[in-house]
Amino acid sequence: MSDEAVQAVAKAVERRPILGGVAADEGYWAALETGEFRMPRCPDCGTWRWPAHYRCGHCGGWEQEWAPVEPVGTVYSWTRSHYAFDRTQERAEDVPYVVVLAEIPAAGGARVLGVLAGSEDGLRVGAPVSGTIEAPSAKSKGYPSIRWSLDTAARSEEAS
Amino acid sequence: MSALRGATAVVGIGQTPLYKRGTSPDPELKLCLRAIVAACEDAGIDPRDVDGFVSYGLDKNDPPKLAAGLGTRELRFSAMNWTHGGGIPGAVGLAAAGIVAGQADVVVVYRAIAESAGQRLRVAVAQDDTAAQYLVNGIDGPAQMCAMRTQRLLAEGVPRETLRAMAMASYQHAQNNPDAVAYGRPLDEAAYDSSRWISEPYHLFDCSRESDAAVAVVLVSAERARDLRQKPAYLLSSPTGATGAAAGLEENHTPYGSANFGSVARRLWSESGYGPSDVDVVQVYENMTGMGVAALIDHGFCTPETAGEVLTLKNLTAPDGGLPVNTSGGNLAEGFIHGMSLVAEAVRQIRGTSCNQVPGAGLSLMTGGPGDPLVSSALFASDSRL
Numbered sequence: 001m002s003d004e005a006v007q008a009v010a011k012a013v014e015r016r017p018i019l020g021g022v023a024a025d026e027g028y029w030a031a032l033e034t035g036e037f038r039m040p041r042c043p044d045c046g047t048w049r050w051p052a053h054y055r056c057g058h059c060g061g062w063e064q065e066w067a068p069v070e071p072v073g074t075v076y077s078w079t080r081s082h083y084a085f086d087r088t089q090e091r092a093e094d095v096p097y098v099v100v101l102a103e104i105p106a107a108g109g110a111r112v113l114g115v116l117a118g119s120e121d122g123l124r125v126g127a128p129v130s131g132t133i134e135a136p137s138a139k140s141k142g143y144p145s146i147r148w149s150l151d152t153a154a155r156s157e158e159a160s
Numbered sequence: 161m162s163a164l165r166g167a168t169a170v171v172g173i174g175q176t177p178l179y180k181r182g183t184s185p186d187p188e189l190k191l192c193l194r195a196i197v198a199a200c201e202d203a204g205i206d207p208r209d210v211d212g213f214v215s216y217g218l219d220k221n222d223p224p225k226l227a228a229g230l231g232t233r234e235l236r237f238s239a240m241n242w243t244h245g246g247g248i249p250g251a252v253g254l255a256a257a258g259i260v261a262g263q264a265d266v267v268v269v270y271r272a273i274a275e276s277a278g279q280r281l282r283v284a285v286a287q288d289d290t291a292a293q294y295l296v297n298g299i300d301g302p303a304q305m306c307a308m309r310t311q312r313l314l315a316e317g318v319p320r321e322t323l324r325a326m327a328m329a330s331y332q333h334a335q336n337n338p339d340a341v342a343y344g345r346p347l348d349e350a351a352y353d354s355s356r357w358i359s360e361p362y363h364l365f366d367c368s369r370e371s372d373a374a375v376a377v378v379l380v381s382a383e384r385a386r387d388l389r390q391k392p393a394y395l396l397s398s399p400t401g402a403t404g405a406a407a408g409l410e411e412n413h414t415p416y417g418s419a420n421f422g423s424v425a426r427r428l429w430s431e432s433g434y435g436p437s438d439v440d441v442v443q444v445y446e447n448m449t450g451m452g453v454a455a456l457i458d459h460g461f462c463t464p465e466t467a468g469e470v471l472t473l474k475n476l477t478a479p480d481g482g483l484p485v486n487t488s489g490g491n492l493a494e495g496f497i498h499g500m501s502l503v504a505e506a507v508r509q510i511r512g513t514s515c516n517q518v519p520g521a522g523l524s525l526m527t528g529g530p531g532d533p534l535v536s537s538a539l540f541a542s543d544s545r546l
Contacts, residue, residue, distance in 0.1 A: 008409050011438070018290075018292035018295050018296070020289040020290040020291045020292070020294075020295065021289060021290070021291025021292065021294075021409065021410060022291070022360065022409060022410075022426050023291065023292070024371060025291075025293065029292070030261075035339075050408050050412055051291065051408075051410045051412060054487065055283040076312070076416070077308040077309065077315070077411075077416065078308065078311060078358065079303055079304055079308045079358070079359045079360055079361075080360040081298065081307075081312055081358075081359040081360075082356065082357040082358060082359065082360070083303075083357075083358050083359065084386045085300035085301040085303070085304065086300060086301070087290070087295055088295060088298050088299070088300040091298050094298075096357070097298060099297055099298050099299055099304070099308070101411050104464065110412065111296065111410065111411050112293075113293055113297040113299060113410075114297055115297055117296050124315070125315035126315075127286035130283040131334070139298075140296045140297070141295055141296055143292060143296040145296050145297060
């Protein structure tokens with residue numbers, strides 16, 4: 001590799017230091033950074049694919065487009081963590097905190113993780129949620145992130 | 161029927177003492193050697209004659225490192241099953257495939273873990289493949305990922321009490337196993353219920369205990385097994401696979417409350433010619449109780465609707481329960497050697513030497529790490545059930 005290429009790789013790793021998983025989701029983070037929620041879709045056959053991938057397993061296409069999606073869905077599942085695990089120690093002061101796995105119908109039912117923001121009232125599988133984008137912080141390991149909030153209307157319906 | 165059915169057998173098992181994580185007096189490689197040598201001695205086989213090596217979960221103790229210590233005459237076969245604890249029974253199957261294909265005669269399947277070798281064990285077993293989608297959003301450990309899956313399972317109607325029954329059965333069995341980490345520490349309902357939350361719906365006692373230890377088993381052909389000193393535990397079937405593999409990562413697999421054994425269980429019963437009602441005893445890999453519940457449902461021992469009736473403490477406990485599980489104490493109460501001790505216990509049940517022996521056990525099942533993107537199961541048999 002040329003010096004330039006080596007530097008480009010080093011810069012990219014510095015910006016997104018987490019190396020696990022398929023790791024084809026740079027477009028997701030890049031969109032959040034500009035304040036947009038975008039999900040990956042195959043431009044050839046239209047199949048949503050999540051986690052993001054390098055090739056469409058449905059039609060074989062190699063391209064990936066990042067389509068703007070309204071960040072609304074429902075709680076597919078959730079957990080309230082009462083313990084700061086080894087690699088998420090930055091959130092120790094927030095324990096206990098709730099992480100929501102939200103199902104997004106507008107993105108083919110993709111399930112997207114996010115830390116719950118605001119009230120826990122009405123937290124249950126199936127509850128409607130909407131997302132807001134949070135700027136990078138130490139807690140999110142320098143990445144921008146989506147935070148899920150329980151829909152207020154749904155909460156009052158639950159209460160009534 | 162598969163060509164592997166009954167063609168090989170486990171003839172030796174070796175297990176080091178279980179040390180609390182980080183306290184092993186021996187480094188990981190030495191623990192590994194001890195387990196392999198113990199398994200060979202158990203079988204009556206010279207360790208120098210081991211010519212095949214199989215492991216899983218990115219075990220770092222590769223065959224070349226072991227061979228010099230074992231005096232290996234000729235290293236002929238090595239294989240590693242991908243994934244985490246999900247790959248254990250499939251690793252046994254790789255050993256069998258190597259023997260049946262004539263690539264090796266004496267194959268060890270092993271796993272050694274010691275925290276002194278590197279990271280906290282729960283981080284080490286994650287193999288650095290935890291995606292940014294998790295770590296950015298406050299999810300690190302398997303306890304949290306599995307918690308979300310079990311939360312969904314409970315929301316779909318499986319009673320929460322099944323988790324407690326699984327934990328209590330393991331602890332009850334451990335009281336008869338002097339080698340178990342929880343030996344002398346019984347667990348009752350009140351202690352379970354009042355234990356602290358880890359990640360809901362999991363309490364402390366829903367989670368496995370990390371240990372420094374090693375376990376190895378030795379396989380040879382069925383023909384050779386009959387001439388050795390131990391009663392053979394024949395391998396009937398040990399499929400590896402995934403269900404809905406096209407989107408099986410980062411909490412996007414379906415069905416989500418499942419432990420991912422759907423297709424593997426179908427192949428297991430088809431290849432072995434048996435079904436869940438034929439099985440005498442089950443070693444179910446429980447990283448967390450709820451995942452063990454899902455694994456039992458996936459294998460057809462009950463349905464989500466009948467789980468509450470079937471998965472009771474009484475029914476899960478040897479010798480009288482109808483579905484005895486984790487008879488040495490399992491990952492929860494014996495100790496967690498990345499699940500490998502469950503293979504040894506499945507073999508003991510066939511031999512009749514378990515500390516919680518199921519009388520006359522002839523079909524003994526071990527299910528691998530539940531919920532991994534790739535999972536496997538193994539069914540062992542006595543010669544009367546071949």
